[in-house]
Amino acid sequence: MFDTKKVSIEWGGKTLTLETGKVARQADGAVIATLGETVVLCAVTAAKSVKEGQDFFPLTVHYQEKFSSAGRIPGGFFKRERGATERETLVSRLTDRPIRPLFPEGFYNEINVIAQVMSYDGENEPDILAMIAASAALTLSGVPFMGPIGAARVGYKDGEYQLNPTDAEIAEGELDLVVAATHDAVMMVESEAKELSEDVMLGAVMFAHKASQQVIDAIIDLAEQAAKDPWELAEQDDKSAMKAELKRLIGDDIAKAYKTTQKSDRAAQLNAARDKAKAAMADKTPQEQMAAIKLVKKLEAEIVRTAILKDGRRIDGRDTKTVRPIEAEVHFLPRAHGSALFTRGETQTIATCTLGTKDAEQMIDGLNGLSYQHFMLHYNFPPYSVGEVGRFGAPSRRDIGHGKLAWRALHAVLPTKDEFPYTIRVTSDITESNGSSSMATVCGGSLALMDAGVPIKRPVSGIAMGLILEGKDFAVLSDILGDEDHLGDMDFKVAGTSEGITSLQMDIKIAGITEEIMRTALAQAKEGRAHILGEMAKALGETRSELSAHAPRIETMQIDKSKIRDVIGTGGKVIREIVATTGAKVDIDDEGVIKISSSDLGQIEAARQWIRGIVEEPEVGKIYNGKVVNIVDFGAFVNFMGGKDGLVHVSEIKNERVANVGDVLSEGQEVKVKVLEIDGRGKVRLSMRVVDQETGAELEDTRPPREPREGGDRDRGPRGDRGDRGPRRDGDRGRGPRRDGDRGPRGDRGDRGPRRDRPEGGRDEGPEPEFAPAFLKGGDE
Incomplete structure (x- = not known):
């Protein structure tokens, strides 16, 4: 009944299996990926036509963790999976980022990629499997996907790289790095490290790239058995004449605008140029007008990229290595436990640190059960930060992703819970943005932590690097602007201390970059981070010795x-x-x-x-x-x-x-x-009498010792003390051991012989037995 195709490879000491043809057969492509007993199903569907007037690529990636996969029932009132959790959002982004650049320009058909965790063994993480299954499903679907990609996780312990380590191995090691790559080049990097060197980080990326090539070969083997026919793409019209006309019309205006260093002035000049182009194309068809808008964007990119590659001159007049001016101020907010205002060029954040007790920890209900997070970092990006009108409310996927990047950068330098038993929350409110607000969050967050008195190991700074690549010529840019991010080929973010890297994230907008480019970017980023740390130290060089008066x-x-x-x-x-x-x-x-x-x-x-x-x-x-x-x-x-x-x-x-x-x-x-x-x-x-009731000091006991009473006072110790009279009998008289001892069962006289005759109303006054207690032997009672 089922036309099932399957491939398996030995990968990192475990068996990776990719299977198609049995489940979700109505999807354009569906693959079940299995590693150990972790199973992920990914299904891909694509719209067969483009909506009228659409001029963007609507790719949507959804990752979902089924609680049944781990034999658990979700918590909460509804007892079912609902909106995406933070982890699900992060894995969705992790899958989206490397595949998005691999669709051809001009392809605007809507695509859904849905990955669901169906079985989880608690050892093999499903995020890597989701990326692999998505790549395989897209490759089988027939859509114009220029993949496949492979993915791998790398750990580092005792000088050795580990392929796809478990959670326990990551916790014991010094690195958690995820790489996605094509057969020839790296597409995406996401990592957290414990102050590792540039060489170690680059080695980890290359190690992951090599491991991902095994996965790519397996996907190709499966595609040779089960791939659908590739879609036929409509030929693109030649737009060279229109492009030349637009260059003649507004080329000089665009070049002049990109020599303006002030962002708002530059934006105004660019908008005027675009309006001029729209007016010139007013008599064209809607399709031609849409094409003209895209050509204007291409024209802008060409002008900026050419100026950088040929002249080494950037939009704001800097060279490729200079970092924008930095201003840092701590204790910016009087009632916050720790706060900082960090400004770099036209990017600014107000960072705060709040300290709480254990009951403020974040409870996370996940596949591994309930867990508690004592460090949180929340990033907020209001629309006014870029001078726009827009949605303000719940955090977007981008907000969550940027916050997690900064979280990884700072997490590595935090004290343990035993060393600092507080729940820590850092918030970053972006008040201005023109490039790399996530790295501003790292810098501002580091200062806010120190201002709050959190004993971090060392300050952390972050920098965003860009890339312009034309053929074999390339330029790496330090501290990129927003426009350089949009018009460039790479967003490469590096955070770390003076001792090493704590976080590395890279997104590529082209078909991948080489080891040489990555090495250059890491070295240039190291110089930039050192400069930023120096500027931060002017505001606060080390953690405050005392907590805020308002902190618990x-x-x-x-x-x-x-x-x-x-x-x-x-x-x-x-x-x-x-x-x-x-x-x-x-x-x-x-x-x-x-x-x-x-x-x-x-x-x-x-x-x-x-x-x-x-x-x-x-x-x-x-x-x-x-x-x-x-x-x-x-x-x-x-x-x-x-x-x-x-x-x-x-x-x-x-x-x-x-x-x-x-x-x-x-x-x-x-x-x-x-x-x-x-x-x-x-x-x-x-x-009480031997203690000074005012000072608590001990007083000398001046009371004379008591004189023995006439008739022979037993040694009873201080008044009220029974002295050495042995255990008390029933009745609390303190008269020595009960004499039931050798009498046999209660009521039985034991071996005492016949009962002695006594005078009526009296007792036999014979010799006192040796064991008789003191009060029977005479003396003062």
């Missing part, structure tokens, strides 16, 4: 795991009482690590002392602060260590005699006490 303080303490239930209490009663009474937040984990947070250090200390009182044992001879909780005739009970009470006997309240305890103490009164004794059952005897 978090103190950490470790307790024995056996004491966790005592701190939490039945149903959380104790920990809720601590929070309600002290005002501090208290979090405790399964390892006994307690985090106490508040903006008031006094509240933190109060909670800490409360918890210590619960988990620590009192020490004999140590002085504690306490509170009277109960008054009795013979003294007062004082709570002095969280949930621990002790007795201050009436004789230990003052050095002079106290006739009525209530005359001296009252419930709720705060007192200072010294631990005199802890008996074998944990009962604590306290003293």
Whole structure:
């Protein structure tokens, strides 16, 4: 029934399988890609005609993770997959970026690429499979796709590259890099690194490129078996005459506009030139007018690119390596925990850093289950930043992608949660944009983190590099403008510290670039990053030693795991009482690590002392602060260590005699006490009279020792203490061991012999047995 075609290769020690013909047969192309037990289905459909008046390529890529693929049910009220998550958006962009440049100019048929994770084994990541399946499905579909592409993930540990490492291997290593490439050239790079050198990063890209070539060969093998007939494209009309006419009409105007350094003035001049061209073409057909608009854009590109390649002169007059002027200012916002205003040319961001407690972490419900993110970076791009009117609201795919790039750049230098137990949120609000606002986010975010007192390893800067490539001639541009991005061939972004690269992203608008171009771009970017770090240091060179006065303080303490239930209490009663009474937040984990947070250090200390009182044992001879909780005739009970009470006997309240305890103490009164004794059952005897109640200092005990009573006073120790009289019998009389011991079962006289006769109403006054307790042997009771 099914005409199934399949190819398999050994790839990185695992089997990669591509299969078509069994599922989604009505799509133009459909491929199931399998690696281990991770399975991704990708289906491609293309419109057979172009909508009237359409002058752009409507390619849409959707990536979706099915929770059933990991044997999970989605969280939330609806219990089903809904809008795209941040990860799904990022993988959709990851797939879109390398395939978009591989469609021919003038192809405007709408295309849908839908990749769905159908099975996930928790080891082999589905994002790489989605890219491979999309490439294979497009290659089989017959649409004019100049692929295929391959993709691979690379890790780096102990000086060795790893192909398609697991999440655990990435966490232990120093690199997470994804590359997409054609057989001859690299198309896209996305990475996070732990301050690696340019040579190591370039080696990783080349390693991934070589691995992706194996995948490309497998896709070609499958296409030879199952590819549909290629579409026939309509021949493009010769527009050379129209182009020459437009150049004669507005060529000088465009050249003059691109010599204007101010963006708004340049835009006004370019719009005037375009309006002039539209007026000249007013009598043409709509199709010819649309063609003229595209030719004007080509004319602009040619003028800019020629000036750069031949004269080395850029739009704003800079050479290829100069970075625009930089202004950096920290503590820009008085109430933010950390803030910075970073301006580079006509690109500007207000970056803020906010510190929170554990309960502010972001909960992520994904294929691997619930996870928690303690570092977030959010990028916002309002339309006023480019002087336009537009949509303002939820973040776009671009916003999410730019934010994740900056997140990767800064994540590598953050302290661990043990070193800095805060939830960290960085926001970047772009207030002006003319090239590389994502790299401005990296710079501003780094300054905001340092201003907030986050102990990052080193400051991070970022720079965007461009490329003009004509044949074998090329020029790499540092710190590109927006127009240079649109009219150029590459957007190459590098972020890092003085010690190495932390993030690398590259998008190519042509059929790929060579190793030589990448090496040149990395070296030039290193110089630019160093310059930017120097300018940033003028505002703030290192992390502040103190947190903002408005930031919460978090103190950490470790307790024995056996004491966790005592701190939490039945149903959380104790920990809720601590929070309600002290005002501090208290979090405790399964390892006994307690985090106490508040903006008031006094509240933190109060909670800490409360918890210590619960988990620590009192020490004999140590002085504690306490509170009277109960008054009795013979003294007062004082709570002095969280949930621990002790007795201050009436004789230990003052050095002079106290006739009525209530005359001296009252419930709720705060007192200072010294631990005199802890008996074998944990009962604590306290003293107030040997402690200065004002200062808490220990006083010398001036009370003379007690004289023995007439008749022989037993050695009973201090008043109220039963001395060494042995364990107390039932009834709490402290009269030594019960004499049931050798009598056999209760009621049985054991081996005591016949009961002695005694006088009626009296007892036998025979010799006292040796084991008789003291009070039976005479003496003062």
